[in-house]
Amino acid sequence: MARGADELSTTSYALLGMLAIRSWTTYELAKHMDRSLGRLWPRARSNLFNEPKRLVARGLATATEELVGRRPRTVYTITPAGRRALRRWLGTPGEGPVMEFEQGLKVFFADQGSKQTALAAVRSIRAWAERRNAENVAVARSYLAGQGPFPERAAVLTLMGRFMVDFVDMVAAWADWAATVIEGWPDDLRLAEPEWSVWEETARRELREPADQGAAISRSG
Structure with a gap:
């Protein structure tokens, strides 16, 4: 049974x-x-x-x-x-995204190491994004050429494909910004000044429901 x-x-x-x-x-x-x-x-x-x-x-x-x-x-x-x-x-709701990001942990604890190791972690993240972007490009080109392995699923694959492309672009842009910030820090990272503008920008954000955000994206698109 x-x-x-x-x-x-x-x-x-x-x-x-x-x-x-x-x-x-x-x-x-x-x-x-x-x-x-x-x-x-x-x-x-x-x-x-x-x-x-x-x-x-x-x-x-x-x-x-x-x-x-x-x-x-x-x-x-x-x-x-x-x-x-x-x-x-x-048909069930499921859980939201869960971050599992070893390279990110190294940035989170960067003040316990050196400026060089912090920069190395961020550059490693940037390299990861570049590799993923190359993979995304290869997959997209294979489907456009009619060589994708599951052409009958192209519609749903496009949805998550867009998510992965946007996510990788976000990670790459963040890594570029983070490297610039770290390069301006002193060698003793415990003496680094916070980027207060980041907190201020976040604090000014209007609180909206996810559905409202989706509607705003649709209107802007």
């Missing part, structure tokens, strides 16, 4: 979503992690080889053994129960 969708994690649902698109081997899933699921839910990578088996045990996916030449492989396919569980999860 399958235990169904009780106590499934977000990682479970993320992999169910991938299985809803098509059947995969774990090797194939791993190949698509960096350009798709891994950007939004990197925890899925660490559970990639165990999570499909959990879905099978709950009756939400099936596992089929195949031979490719002499090499065996396991192909995972979503079941009707898995699709129902995925649809139920899609």
